[in-house]
Amino acid sequence: MKFIGVPIKRLEDPRLLVGGGRYVDDLVRPGMAHAVIVRSPHAHARVRRVDGRRALARPGVLAFLTGADLAGVPTIPLRQAGKPAHAAYLQPPLAVDTVRYAGQPVAVVVATERAAAIDARELVEIEYDVLAAFVSPADTGIDGGPSLFPEGNVADSWTTALGDVDAALREGPFVVRDRFSIGRQTAAPMEPRGLLAEWDAGAERLTVWGVTKVPYFNRRTLAGMLGIDETRIDFAESDIGGGFGARGEFYPEDFLVPYLTRRLGRPVKWVEDRREHFLSINHSREQQWSVAAAADERGRLLALDASLVNIMGGHLRTHGIWAAALTASYLPGPYRWPSYRCHVSCVMTTKTPTGTVRSPGFYEGTFVRERILDLLAARSGLDPAEIRRRNLARPGDEPYTVNTVAGAITGRNADFAGEDFGAMFEHALKAGRYEERRAACRERNAAGGDVRYGVGLAAVIETSGTGPFESARVTLTAGGRVEMAAGSTSLGQGLPTTLAQVCAEVLQVPPGEITVHLGDTRWMSHGVGSSASRSAVMAGSAVYQASTRLREQIAALAARHFEASPADIELEDGAAVVRGVPDRRCSLREIAALAGGPLEAEWRHEATRAIGSFGVHLSVVAVDVTTGEVHPETHFVLCDVGRALNPTIVEGQLVGAVVQGIGHATMEELVYDSSGQLLTGTFMDYAIPTAARVPAIELLVHEAPAPSNPLGVKGAGEAGTSGVGAAVANAVAGAVGGAAARHLPLTAPRVKAALS
DSSP states (O other): OOSTTOOOOOTTHHHHHTTOOOOGGGOOOTTOEEEEEEEOSSSSEEEEEEEOHHHHTSTTEEEEEEGGGGTTOOOOOOSSOOOGGGGGGBOOSSOSSEEOSTTOEEEEEEESSHHHHHHHHTTOEEEEEEOOOOOOHHHHOTTOSOOOSTTOSEEEEEEEEESOHHHHHHHOSEEEEEEEEEOOBOOOOSSOOEEEEEEETTTTEEEEEOOOSOHHHHHHHHHHHHTSOGGGEEEEOOOOOOOTTTTTSOOHHHHHHHHHHHHHTSOEEEEOOHHHHHHHSOBBOOEEEEEEEEEOTTSOEEEEEEEEEEEOOSSBOTTTTHHHHHHHHHTTTTBOOSEEEEEEEEEOOSSOOBOOOSSTTHHHHHHHHHHHHHHHHHHHTOOHHHHHHHHBOOTTOOSOHHHHHHHHHHSOOEEOTTOOHHHHHHHHHHHTTHHHHHHHHHHHHHTOSSEEEEEEEEEEEEEEOOOSEEEEEEEEOTTSOEEEEESSOOSSSSHHHHHHHHHHHHHTOOGGGEEEEESOTTTOSSOOOSOTTOHHHHHHHHHHHHHHHHHHHHHHHHHHHHTOOGGGEEEETTEEEETTEEEEEEEHHHHHHHHTSOEEEEEEEEOSSEEEEEEEEEEEEEEETTTOOEEEEEEEEEEEOSSOSSHHHHHHHHHHHHHHHHHHHHTOOOOBOTTSOBSOOSTTTSOOOOGGGOOEEEEEEEOOOOTTSTTOOOOOSSHHHHTHHHHHHHHHHHHHOGGGGSEESOOHHHHHHHHO
């Protein structure tokens, strides 16, 4: 391989590093106006009156929009599968009679300048009847607290069961029970959300910049809400400062800004500030658990019994209850569980609505499962590694418990072909120096002092390459250049470089000479986008197949020109050459001339099953018992990526994922007071890891090619995050006891309180 598997630097970086990026707030269109959102200051209230007359009287103000102006506009639909009963909980673009979280959009002001719009916003008069907030069911129970919806506060609930859990818990020699919880968190990308929309009245076309992640769903949704044909909407690509699962879903502003540009007949831009971002972007992770598990006298798992309360927000957004469904689906992990039961309740609260954040459901479920395994290990007198070793599913054990459970909940399961959990686990223990590090911690603890040390393990599974499809088109232009377009989007994960390498491998053109367009509906009219670690698998395979078909066209033209067989035509250094006769050479420009114009090939790569992969996390932490502060010292990850298309990018994804996981495990938390006000709405309060907080990160990239796609690749974007919370919590428990490891994040006050 000349380009695939080569650790080249990202092709997009030189432009970005010298300030050449074009983010939404950098974009300017002639006559552009600016929108600002009027948001509710209350977590729960009746909206009695909205008066924008004083705002409209201000110089430069162009429009004032309320929920009453949007009569007939539907609520924002679900992107993930839902139930008819979920419709009652969906969010309208602007609140009409009730607000259910602080920060909910109530009105919009548009002015010729952003400063004028902000000033006018202060003049909007809204009369509220404030109602009681409902922040957490931990205090009142899931059926307690003020009623937020006529249909009740529980948007959904279900139980999934296998085997006889009650008998196993009753008769098992070793049984453990505990409660766990996970705090509320969000993605916190570098760039807040923004949107720019422009309506061409003559052509009756709408162009939108700033759409990320899933542009094709968003375009269909916007078309339906505006009542126009989606082919009249173009989503144009721009640079994006990160997504991590939360940015790029369809939010109220994704309707409001295009609606206003069409109404006013001039471009409209909206960009949020950081406080607004924390109030309005999807939150995630917050869960409350009660768990029991049993093992026999040999340490073989008998049953897992869990009750999950997933804390939602004031409305269901595009993900619906998907994060809770993922958690319950993959809670069994890589182990054999003869009996399994999980009861899930999705409870609405007066907080910002929820969605997904990097490794949704997997991160949360792994924490709970791996903590309960460590408790079982202690109860049965086994080393934490040994209880995992005895219970990992083996090749031939299909169907794995996790696939049975996931199939029952979501109708989906994953293809684990080629995975040997046990062999990979032993490899990780050796490479991660598990025994050596355990011994070193015991020695350091024996020396005494205020700092205690521990090692924690977590075995994880991840899925990637979710369907149903992704599209790509590769073109040889009339000038002999190669252009490639795909439906997946670039969110800062290095996708332009990775896909260029795939295309380059087939056409033997340097990756830097390939023009790449991603998630731009003007270049690719049908696709899906980037989420759930799917892009390298789905878009990579589509690009590979499209490039292969373009190569066949090039070879056929060259063969005809040289009166040779297409099988004898090779591509090298941007030219078609007859094998063994190097002077019989035709450049790609000459091939385009022979064709009489551009050549292109398109491919739609489809998948009915996700790809399953195994991984191991090992964490070494130091805990200061006087302050409760947790200091991760080393974090080791074994991750199966199938095939590393670009090892440098894979390493960057894994390291970044670990760092984000460290933040979620030790410091990041969205905290509300009892009235439903967000207390951590800036980076002064919502702490994220700095370079000084990042531990030494050790990576072991395992490559077991996936047989389900032509590249053999598996996703790597989330596997570095999914096991961090579990491994760090187990390490803290090993250092200072399990009472300190029941709640993520493991903040210093929380750990200190547990120790005292």
